[in-house]
Amino acid sequence: MSQRPDRLERLIEGELGECCAADVDERLEAIEAFAADVPESIDRDVGALKALGNDTRYTVVRLLAAAGRELCVCEITPVVDVSDSAISHALSTLHDAGLVRRRKDGTWRYYETTEQAERLLGALDETRGERR
Structure with a gap:
């Protein structure tokens, strides 16, 4: 000290x-x-940033944001080119971080971005001088 x-x-x-x-x-x-x-509880912010700090998870969030609608895991997997289990794990992490919402319809699970994810992606775009 x-x-x-x-x-x-x-x-x-x-x-x-x-x-x-x-x-x-x-x-x-x-x-x-x-x-x-500095917020007293930074866990939520750090969790969201950690969740985006992985190529697969970041790609999935970008894909969901670009779609502008719910997507099923079976729609995401062929585009992201990783296994179903890797996509499911990524989506679970993103959900836990508050970046995606999920809805179950029978055996199908659908995902879409949250407002927090949209704002984080928008902030990242702005740092590169891009506007959405």
Whole structure:
């Protein structure tokens, strides 16, 4: 812990030309105020980002978003070119992360993106300068 204030002191000294304990305390208080903007429960956000952090899952979400309607696993598998079980596992992970909704109709399961998924994909598109 003593290293951090030493490094912070050197940073402030480099910026201001000098540094005292009050300068360090003031800087730490300002940084701690920023921490108030970090959600207390980040599990949902991290879970959604982790779920999108896999090629298969990301492709499935993109496919569902592009379709703009529910798709059955049997419709997704031939396009994504992985096994039915891999698609089912990916969809389960995406569902648990809140990125897809599922509906069962007899033996068929249908999936579609949630608003959260649509917004995340839109944000990613915007970072590349694309608009949907």
